[in-house]
Amino acid sequence: MKLYGYWRSLAAFRVRIALNLKGIPFEVESMDLVKGDQFSDAYRKINPQMVVPTLVDGDSVLTQSMAILEYLDECHPEPPLLPADAAERARVRAICMISVADIHPLLVPRIRKYITQEMGHSEEELMAWIHNWMTTGLAAMEEKLAGDSATGTYCHGDSVTLADLCLVPQVGAAGMFGVDTGTYLTAKRIFETCLQLPAFFDARPQAQPDFPEEMKS
């Protein structure tokens, strides 16, 4: 399989974790989102939204990280990343969507660019925007996780589910943007527990070949 991704992309991070958990070998084509690789004519033919990730599996060209995660789980059922029970699956997907639908889309490069370049807001105002949506979303995620006995070692019980694949990149991104995650005790605990697993650890932005040399410390 071939994954079009970028070291910093939260959505590509989710897919890398799934591929690692399923033990599926993949090659990565890095799309530098800062330079604008995503806007090339060639990539636009593959992904008309001009975003990463895109996963190519034989003749199938898959876009949208949640759709890709569910595809991988259906085609490679072991280990399962969704519970067998419908209500439990709904809970897992709901945790996913706090990040995938309600936090992450507000923070992607095209939105940040629009806020500063089209609307004329300053970098300080942009950071306030980012911090506001990250903290609001993470607080909701924390409340949902902390107040529910369905939460276990991981977001849902004691096995990794898609919810963990969405939580880990979101908490990691908060750290990268200087958001204090210390008050989100349950989310932080699950984040740290997941990173003990090689599938998560190896999928981190810092572990990617396109992670910038100057950011390595």
Ligand SMILES: N[C@@H](CCC(=O)N[C@@H](CS)C(=O)NCC(=O)O)C(=O)O
């Ligand atoms: N909902 C999409 C989001 C895709 C997305 O926005 N990806 C970001 C990186 S995380 C991107 O490629 N942004 C390019 C841009 O904003 O220009 C998914 O989950 O795959």
